[in-house]
Amino acid sequence: MASFLRSTLRTAASRALHTQPAASPASTPNALELIRSQPSQYIVASVAGQKYILSPRDLLTVPRLNDVKVGDVLKLSNIHEIGSREYTVRGSPIIPLEHVNVEATVVEHTKGPMQFIVKMKRRKGYKRTVQHKQTYTRLRIGPIHIPYSSTASSS
């Protein structure tokens, strides 16, 4: 009985190791250093008014951006959050561009498949068919750059 209790306590303690909160870093550059040191990162950015969770080399499809040509490179200016496996930095409401830089290249301007929208009112002889193709722009997200800052204190 005592050994059984000891074993459950040990397994509970070992599981608790991974749920203890880490000490908060002193400043934003320190926090970003921690994030940069991890193998992969993600950002939460808003593009054309919608928020997306993005990582490098993703293909993002947004409604057609008419001011932009194929091959243009866009800088994402509204980055709300940058994170990695264990750390996250959230901006209020945006992280300034001096801390995080992400670029997106316009890959293509496409249209979706043809949609046939049928409008009908029964027993009134009213039937209309609308043909519609939605226009999209596809963007390839570039690498997430976290520039090194001189004000980060060394631990």
Place this chain on the structure above:
Amino acid sequence: MVFEYCDTYTSSANFRTYIHNHLEGIARKNPHVEFVVKQRPNKEPVVRGFYINNRDKVICLKGLEVNGIEKKVELLLDSSGAKIKPLKRRIVESRNEAARVIQQTRMLAVLDTRVPGMHD
């Protein structure tokens, strides 16, 4: 991009005007694209776009005015050659694993925390 037209057919008349007036300007603006103009006698005018993924898009230009032809050429230049598929649900296409996922080797280490001699 290959432009195929006929000298005599009336359906190619607008296309011939386009070739005379606008084609050179478009070709200069897009130096990464090779523009070829071919004769295709006794057939309707057609423009073919060949893409890197070995697919091609063919658009018939019969019945189009010059600005209609301009729009179709723009469509071919803007496209990547990918097959048209429904894009409403495919917003982010990613091949990366999620950044916040615990890696599998680490997960195995967490599970295997049995202490020898404690479990009977």
